[in-house]
Amino acid sequence: MSSSELEDLAAELADFAPPEKKAGRTAREERIIAGFEDIQRFVTTHGRVPQHGEDRDIFERLYAVRLDRLRALPECRELLRPLDHQGLLSGTPEDRMAVETPDIEDLAAELSEVTETNDITVLRHVRASAEKRAAEEIADRTPCKDFETFRPLFERVQTDIQTGMRQSQPIEAGRRGIEVGDFFVLGGLTLYIAEVGEPLKTTAGEIDRRLRVIYSNGTESNLLLRSLQRAFYNDPAARRLASPETGQLALDGEFDADDVESGTIYVLRSLSSDPYIAAHRELIHKIGVTRGKVESRIANAEHEATYLLAKVEVVATYKLAGIQRTRLENLMHRLFAPARLDITIHDRFGHPVQPEEWFLVPLFVIDEAVERIKDGSITHYIYDRESASLKPLP
Incomplete structure (x- = not known):
């Protein structure tokens, strides 16, 4: 496909035309910032910039197109530079591990099932923000290769519950944070906090951390701490399996x-x-x-x-x-x-x-x-x- 077709696709994702200069941020500027924050969340979650390639998820490929467009427009770089704590705007296409030209027809076909709207103020072919956030907050679970190391911990916590040494308690905000060694029940599975990473600063100025979470079914994920907290909030049945060392x-x-x-x-x-x-x-x-x-x-x-x-x-x-x-x-x-x-x-x-x-x-x-x-x-x-x-x- 031609570069002009790629440009048209990026334009459809967001309107990146130079905004009119006036007090405060325009609606276009807000959309540009929101689109850039989507890319930043992807980088925080996956540890890399979004990449082109037919083997990539459709939304990763769209983020890659969007990032190329933002890097190419001086007005966008100027607007986003104060927010670019990850140095994304200074990169070039050569920075990515694999750069392939996406086929416009393939992209369109993959997007065909996404709900469209006739409202020209809303980006077409793009999931609602709430839907995207929900999808990005749930990291893919993968088989835990060293689960045998953690199996005795899950067996012990079951024994502790039976003997009364652990109690299933509601998760109350502000009472106690999430720490290494904690056990919780979420979505019907027992989960164990195996690792808590270094602080990560978000675009909103908040502090987040990457967690290694082991599940009782032998899988694991690398959730963000705030994503796990939101998952607890959205699951009324979520519980902390509190132990004596937590103050019982x-x-x-x-x-x-x-x-x-x-x-x-x-x-x-x-x-x-x-x-x-x-x-x-x-x-x-x-x-x-x-x-x-x-x-x-x-x-x-x-x-x-x-x-x-x-x-x-x-x-x-x-x-x-x-x-x-x-x-x-x-x-x-x-x-x-x-x-x-x-x-x-x-x-x-x-x-x-x-x-x-x-x-x-x-x-x-x-x-x-x-x-x-x-x-x-x-x-x-x-x-x-x-x-x-x-x-x-x-």
Whole structure:
């Protein structure tokens, strides 16, 4: 095809005729800037300028034609130079990896299904801005070649949800950003933030970042952070899979006033005069969870078999936020099951009772367990009764 036909196609995409000089930007100038911003978004997304070639997407080829036209017109270069933070206007066709002359008939055929309009103020053969933005915000997902590296993370997050160590929470704007190691649910898939790139400055002066996102179906994408945030906003079912290290579990004194309190883990020591209990008093502890006040829970301890029919003293408490109390209590009990106190007492009716919440565990080990729950490492440890310590899984 001739160069004049290519020029006609570019003219159809946008009216780049020199604008009339008057105060403020004209409608033509605004269209030129909008068209240039489309090209800038393409470069930010793909890391290269749009290229000609039959193997290229139709809209990439149109962006390439548009960029050639903008570079050729001095008035456009002058208008766009303050916005050209990527240096696109200073390039030449030789800068591109492959330059092929597009066939005008092929381009027209590919555009034939695009809705047209008879309004001469609207560019023909071009998708609506909202449609283009939506398409550009969804990066192509590709197979994740090293997914086996991430598979254990997805398996662990499922276990954490089942045990209550993670909570599915609505994504609230302004509460917490997107960071490496975060898990979310979007569009029915679990996704993991594997990498967060360096800051990128947009044409609007905002800061964006490129993300490496791994999906539970074995694919990945390189979304922009703001694109992912918009996707969360547009999906009412989107959730953050919050973990203890994001602040769900807090030690007494670290609990934030604006957190949603779930309850309290309490550690008790028995004041029983039973010879065995008295001899091991510093090691025997009851670990429980309550929604109310611990003091109210233990008020009648000496009359309840679960408290060994004796008064107790509170030796430690840990506040809970955004986590299921029962599941966390079960986790603690399973962890220290090898050291469960084997004792039988008779309740006030003379019936034998075997309390199950008392353990032969030093207090400092319970403290360590809570810290490991907070940082998420508890799933890699077991309690060793012989050494009275937490040990890494073999």
